Amino acid sequence: MSKIHIVSNRLPLSIKKEDDSFNLSPSVGGLATGMRSIYKEYGGKWIGWPGLSKDDLTDDELLTIDEKLVSEDCLAVHLTSEEINLYYEGFSNNVIWPLFHYFAQFIDYNPEYWEAYQKVNHKFAQKALEIVEDGDIVWIHDYQLLLVPEMIKSVKPNVTIGFFLHIPFPSFEVFRILPWRNELIKGMLGADLIGFHTYDYERHFFSSVRRLLGYEISFNEIHLEDRIILADAFPMGIDYEKFETKAKAIAHKSLQERSELHRELEKYFLVSPDRKLILSIDRLDYTKGIPNRLNAFEKFLNKYPEFRNKVSLIMLVVPSRDEVEQYKLLKSEVDELVGRINGQYGGVNYTPVWYFYRSLPFDNLIELYSTSDVALITPVRDGMNLVAKEYIASRINQSGVLIISEMAGAVKEMGEAIIINPNNEEEIADSIHQALTMEMEEQRRRMRYLQDRIRRYDVFKWSGEFIKSLKKVEDIQQNFLAK
Numbered sequence: 343m344s345k346i347h348i349v350s351n352r353l354p355l356s357i358k359k360e361d362d363s364f365n366l367s368p369s370v371g372g373l374a375t376g377m378r379s380i381y382k383e384y385g386g387k388w389i390g391w392p393g394l395s396k397d398d399l400t401d402d403e404l405l406t407i408d409e410k411l412v413s414e415d416c417l418a419v420h421l422t423s424e425e426i427n428l429y430y431e432g433f434s435n436n437v438i439w440p441l442f443h444y445f446a447q448f449i450d451y452n453p454e455y456w457e458a459y460q461k462v463n464h465k466f467a468q469k470a471l472e473i474v475e476d477g478d479i480v481w482i483h484d485y486q487l488l489l490v491p492e493m494i495k496s497v498k499p500n501v502t503i504g505f506f507l508h509i510p511f512p513s514f515e516v517f518r519i520l521p522w523r524n525e526l527i528k529g530m531l532g533a534d535l536i537g538f539h540t541y542d543y544e545r546h547f548f549s550s551v552r553r554l555l556g557y558e559i560s561f562n563e564i565h566l567e568d569r570i571i572l573a574d575a576f577p578m579g580i581d582y583e584k585f586e587t588k589a590k591a592i593a594h595k596s597l598q599e600r601s602e603l604h605r606e607l608e609k610y611f612l613v614s615p616d617r618k619l620i621l622s623i624d625r626l627d628y629t630k631g632i633p634n635r636l637n638a639f640e641k642f643l644n645k646y647p648e649f650r651n652k653v654s655l656i657m658l659v660v661p662s663r664d665e666v667e668q669y670k671l672l673k674s675e676v677d678e679l680v681g682r683i684n685g686q687y688g689g690v691n692y693t694p695v696w697y698f699y700r701s702l703p704f705d706n707l708i709e710l711y712s713t714s715d716v717a718l719i720t721p722v723r724d725g726m727n728l729v730a731k732e733y734i735a736s737r738i739n740q741s742g743v744l745i746i747s748e749m750a751g752a753v754k755e756m757g758e759a760i761i762i763n764p765n766n767e768e769e770i771a772d773s774i775h776q777a778l779t780m781e782m783e784e785q786r787r788r789m790r791y792l793q794d795r796i797r798r799y800d801v802f803k804w805s806g807e808f809i810k811s812l813k814k815v816e817d818i819q820q821n822f823l824a825k
């Protein structure tokens with residue numbers, strides 16, 4: 343049987359040094375969950391960066407890590423501090439990330455970044471080539487590795503390659519800005535199947551392929567001289583059952599069994615039966631529209647004074663890429679905005695914004711989802727946004743309202759949510775009011791539709807459909823060659 347191998351920038355587990363040993367803990371992120379079942383079932387390996395700098399480790403430590411990873415069917419691509427700086431923080435997060443999210447003004451066109459990106463992509467490809475055999479499938483993930491498909495295909499044409507982009511693909515007019523645009527597209531075209539979250543991203547990709555390389559495209563097939571490539575939309579889902587089951591388990595816990603956070607949340611509601619909670623969860627990233635959200639919440643308190651002292655925004659912000667300049671600037675901006683709102687509207691018994699700058703364990707996340715009346719998701723650009731789906735899955739009694747930005751990929755599956763333009767703070771303020779005053783019957787009616795849809799297309803369905811299409815593309819290829 344052919345094997346399925348996964349290649350992504352990060353491995354599906356995190357490694358921490360404690361005393362003199364290294365502990366591995368599995369990631370709970372969407373990609374790790376969706377893929378774990380696939381590569382284990384098909385006897386493959388997962389290739390990725392363990393998240394540490396090679397320069398901080400001795401040769402013996404590197405060996406220990408490699409051995410531990412082998413027992414998890416993982417292979418490490420070790421990166422030096424310079425590579426992390428130029429490839430990960432540099433080209434991946436200072437060039438591609440801002441460009442693909444329409445923040446062209448943040449791009450640093452540093453040729454050293456581009457050099458490092460090519461070299462490190464080559465390192466990942468080499469690692470994969472050490473184990474991949476003819477007839478195997480390799481599934482490569484995300485913007486950090488756009489060149490890897492071609493690097494593998496050119497050496498092993500009989501390996502079937504899938505590539506999935508987890509962030510938006512921008513319109514041609516934005517993509518063309520990049521000096522290295524042709525190289526990136528050619529890198530992606532090494533794949534046999536290219537997946538996007540939405541049909542719009544796929545369309546943007548096609549127009550770049552046509553305009554830059556002149557290839558013929560019919561329906562969702564790209565015709566090269568010697569082969570056919572398929573592109574399609576596969577909206578990524580979550581492990582729905584896991585969220586629902588945990589939410590049910592938490593609901594059945596007695597007061598004493600609940601976490602400290604959960605008990606604090608309950609105390610907040612005890613003060614008055616009119617109290618409500620609005621929730622937001624994201625990585626600290628300028629694409630997530632955190633300042634817009636805070637400004638809109640401030641507008642809401644200003645415009646609807648009857649809700650002051652009754653409604654709080656609980657904002658969980660997970661630290662991310664904190665070595666990159668734009669992320670540091672955003673951190674100060676958010677700190678300042680939260681201070682301003684709490685200073686203006688807060689009181690002894692009332693904190694308008696509860697701000698957590700850290701990550702929280704899974705159980706606490708579910709407690710936040712379960713106790714919040716509204717989820718406020720306001721990215722200015724977002725490939726998908728799984729938080730919206732997690733909120734829906736955790737609402738076991740079907741109450742709760744989702745407000746979501748029209749710029750998130752997830753909105754395509756969320757017709758029953760309140761949809762806002764993240765740059766329209768007035769509209770967000772009014773949508774908060776609409777959500778807080780929505781009749782329970784209406785909340786339940788909308789939530790049922792959302793739940794049915796998100797439950798059906800979960801992360802296992804997502805990965806299963808992608809693999810199915812990869813097998814289909816193998817047949818298309820054979821028919822094409824037989825002609």
Ligand code: G6P
Nearest residue numbers: 351352484485508509662663725
């Ligand atoms: C996004 C990207 C992922 C990335 C994640 C966390 O979801 O699409 O590829 O892993 O952010 O970012 P980090 O830079 O910490 O890996």
